[in-house]
Amino acid sequence: MSEDTTKASVEDIRLRAAIDRSVRYPVLFFFTSAAAWLFVATVLGVVSGIKLANPDFGPAWTWLTYGRLWPLHTNALIYGWGMQAGFGLMIWLMARLCRTELRNSVTLLVAGHVWNFGLSLGFIGMWMGKGTSLPWLEFPTFVWPLLALTYVVISLSLVQMFRRRRSGSLFISQMYIIGAALWFPWIFITANLLINNEGGSAVMKAGINAWFMSNLVYFWFVPIALAAAYYIVPKIAGRPVHSYPLAKLGFWSLALFAGWTGFSRYNGGPFPAWMTSVSGAATIFILLPALAVWLNLSKTLAGQKKLADHSPALRFTSFGVLMFGLFALLSALVGFYGPGRLLQFSHATVGIDTLGIYGMFSMVAFGAIYFIVPRITASEWPSGKMINFHFWFSSYGILTVIGFMLVGGLAQGGAMDRWNTDFIASVELGNGYVIGRCMAWFLIALANLAFFYQLALMFIGRGRKSEGPTLIHAEGAKSSAEAAGITAEGGAANANA
């Protein structure tokens, strides 16, 4: 690594420090409360799984049944952890890429508190049985305007930063963030308005619900994860993104196809057949952006894959990008009628949802958080061992969850497709895998406890004060030059463009 790519000018360093200071409070707030919600979500993942496998476990209170706990788990995972971690990522990345300070950090902090307040109200409401039972849109009706409003405030401040930007070129990460900032309110408000309209078509409400679920993943979780990956991989590799046109192709193909997905969840459902078919086909076309991203990032990292041994950020991010590929592949598979008839409504489809949110998005978000927080707190992570623990328990845990749910889904769905087998056979065949999935969620819960602990230490200013970054297997890092490469802030020309 040559001197001039790792050494930034004094002014650059000052500017970066000023930017990091300006976003510090909102970003840290979003990350820490996200990590707390994540821990709640994973614990609910374990408990809801136990109640699904054995409903007689524990007292027979209605608020402890699977039908109440499962939506709490998914909502804590999506709106509590996922979206808040995403807000933190969007704000920091946008400020850095635009090379501009955040002017309204108080507004964002207030927005963050309102978001958490809305979530908590919704959570209690669902627990008491006021939920809508429409997956991922379960919050009682009065909650969504509050969330939509908060989101718009956050979006506006991102757009403001973008319009004030100092750097000339348009980075691919910025495109993804602007996309996510503008698409989500559109999707969220459309879905809620149409579903809550009393006179609307009952069937289309269910269809729009499915459309919302897949659009939330493709138009929010995927763009944020890719924005972070397109920032972090080149930074750590110390070279620009391999091909800008390829990155743009990935972006626009996602933008073109993702809006058509979703209805294939109800293949064979009470919709005009073209709707489910178009959705299935669009899901297959999503393979194109997935391939573009994978190719681009692996070329960017070519020859330097070893960096992932030491850099937590790169290791989590690479795993997440790989999982995006797997997610796109499995989703495309279920979009076909053949595999779809076996896996539809089985544990497998739920497993694929989980893969998108935890395997893909969350892993990239972890990587980005490990990268960002030392910069905004000016201290290092307390323990590399704990990061290593977080990585292995998370990645092993999520792969096990997915494995159990795919195989369990195949067993369950296969039994259901044999019309002359008793229905109850599909329940019995699926049940063992539910127990396996619970155990895997338990590993993930442990991993996230470690993550939350470290993040909380950083939050209260108890990070490690040190010159060098926290690495995994620090003693194994061959030379200080290599270690420097891991956290080196290349010049603006070097990163991302």
Add this chain to the structure above:
Amino acid sequence: MKNKSEFSQLACGLAVAFGLPWLLLVVVPYVKLSAIEPQAYTEADGVEGLVAYPAKQIGGSISTGERLYDSLGCAYCHTQMVRPTYAGADMWRGWGGRKEGGLARETRPADYWGDSHAMLGYQRIGPDLSNVGWRRTDRAWLLQHLYSPRSLIRESVMPGYEGLFTLRKFNGQQSDSALKLEGKFAPETGYEVVPTPDAEALVDYLLSRKKDAPIPGSGNPAGDEAKAAASE
């Protein structure tokens, strides 16, 4: 200035890419399908009047039951959607409605008329409920199954909704509505389990699930049973 026009260009591109599916896949079908009204039968159908839908009234027991179905999260394990034969074995499982008269069929948009939203469902841990009103006609069975599923189906993994029932002491004669629980599922002697109005409402809702009305103008003459049901 350049920044601003670049932002507008990007925003326009994003809006067009997403606006097209938003309009064609969501808004237009929503408006069109919202206009569905109960259809009249033709002479060839052999049925009088309009397609019959559950007699749902605001504040009535079916609508209370529907709200409970949402509140308890039944849709996480039960679908209400029968797939055609190319997309699944649902109809062979007898989920397509009455078998007599060859009327078992997949569900279609008009079947959900009157539902506040179609509970198409999320997973199938339990069986499809589109036509449970035809399969399970015994009120007492449904009530007992809600209270204690495993007293009727040993391998079931459905939670028992004890909150929908009252456990109370009785003197002398048991109430008529008390559940007939046996063995280890029975309450202590001198106690009985009676359904609350909520449990009754949920059962009313389940009994109203009959999504197989003969299709007007389909040229598929209705069987006697269907005729009787449709003109009820």
